[in-house]
Amino acid sequence: MRKAEIKAWEDGILQVSVPMDPPLRWVNSYIVTEPEGGITVIDPGPHTAEAELAWQGVLDELDLSWDHIRQIFVTHHHPDHYGLSGWMQARSGSRVWMSERAHAEARMSWGAEATLNESLPLLFLRHGMPEELVQGVREHLESFLTQVTPQAEVSYIDAAVPLVLGGREWTPVLTGGHAPGHVSLYEAGSGLMFCGDAVLPQISPNVGLQPGSDPQPLLTFLEGLRMLRSLPVRRAFPGHREPFTAWAERADSLLRHHEERLDTAAQLLAGGPQSGFAVCEALFRGRVNSAHQLRFAMSEALAHLAELVRRGRAATLTAEPGGPLLFAAAER
Template sequence: MAVEVTGVGQREAWLAKRFPSVERLDDGLWSVPVVFPGNPMRYTLSYVLTQGDECLVIDPGFDSDEGWAQLVAGLRRAGVGAGEVTCIVATHFHTDHLGMARRLAKASGAPIGLGAAEQRHLSVYDDAEQEVELDRERMRLWGVPEGRIEEAAMSVGALEHLRDLADADFRLSSGQPVPFGSPHGEVRVVETPGHTPGHLCLELPGREIFFSGDHLLPRITPNVSLELRGDPNPVSSYLDSLALVERSNHYEVLPAHEYRFRGLGVRARELRTATEERSLQVLEAASVQRDPSVHSVARDISWSRGFGSLGGLQFRLALSETAAHLQHLAVQGLVGGVRGLPTLAPQVPMLR
């Protein structure tokens, strides 16, 4: 069975590199694209759900004046003003999901919800300069050439930007209803750590609709990174989360990027297989190197655009993803001696 594309117009826009339209998807449910400037993902698909006098916004998007105008216009299409939003939920703590939450909450007074386990792990520090130096030292341990340390490490400006993101007014756990609708309970929470430590998805069981955030995307594998103060074994968490959502393929998946599709279980299994194959690729690269480092392994595995072409954030993400897979392998006792990885108790090997 293959994934069925349901967001045909969204897919056409994605492939043509055009900005998609606001769409009415179901009774009281709208898809609103919000620009993500300077990023290859280009925009976030925010979702607006209305019921009576209540309005829930899921992943309001990156904070910019242009994006704010797009979100307000989308809300207007849904029949509500920004001041009438009653609840905001971000699937995770990334700027293209949580960024606009503070502005929307200020306009409406709506509370902001995040996953129970979501951490501000990139914004918990006392001294930004000291935090940057810690990150640079980690890049050195990962074998990054000295001339590219500054490019790979976090900057003071980036850290301060993350610190400005909104805090949660309430936290959500698996099986818990989102405080929206009358009676509350239409929107249910599924905790799906991996892409971030406390990533969550939302579902409308009665309508067989699944808001997947970045956990499940139709075309690409979400980045799963090893980050300072983050999940010490995010690949393992991601694999467990994928297994958790391998349910009915009748569910329509509403992701935060690209386009809608049907086939929740099919896509979850595809992504689980792709993640396991990536770990095997990392294992093969590490096994033939005398003294493997995160950088040397990343250099020797395949990347869609080629490792040599990666710069800035994409370079960092490639390193962090490679480190996450090396950590997953190290915990299973399949690789050892790679510097800069957290120390965890070994587990029984799971790769076949």
């Protein structure tokens, strides 16, 4: 079992590296010390036996009990951020905060109301992914249920109302693209930002198209990224990798990355109509080694194709009987 690492930052912020599955291997949780002696936990991590033990070790090292947890804040619904919140809530009695849209995405993904485990594989089939690969994605999706069980009783964040953490008011900043209803927290006085996966150093947040969710995730992501870039951030605390300071530069790099990927996808279509899966293979050739990576790659390829269609640079073609949907370069 891997032990969670604790690193202290300014203003009473502790970074807790919680173990998770490859390829990322670690997710950043954060502890904010409250004036009365309790703590707020941001993004507790996935619900696994290893993460349970890691958190017990963190509390022991800090000489804290579960009762010290006053509230849990979740930036978005992905299992590596949201998954442990229900388990932690049951032990601490604390409230769990997330956006209403993020909670709706969680319900769509897991539990009695879930539809994603069937609708996403069907979408991939329609866009040309072979059945044997689709089955691997289906099994991969089903494997997440234990990582989000039990699910939390959630209180909804009002984006117009500041959240109080560590005795200070933080502004909720709603964005999407990586995850609908993603909430970052910004404290203007200090220039500090808890940004979840909205902006990551060194790696690009996955931007994926999913049925029943945002039909234009890349557009949403780019708009949110431009808005986040406009904020004067002194230090950002991301969901993965290390806290960083070059906020505007990193946002600019991500904006360029997606424009370049759009251009690459458009060049692929210039050679003739392509299925979404064919574009996915060309964009991510050699970098997909698991069903997890394939799901992200396929969803991201479809998100970029949807944006090309929106911009008038591509068009969808009616599928031949039994064949996949195709994308073609738009006539100019």
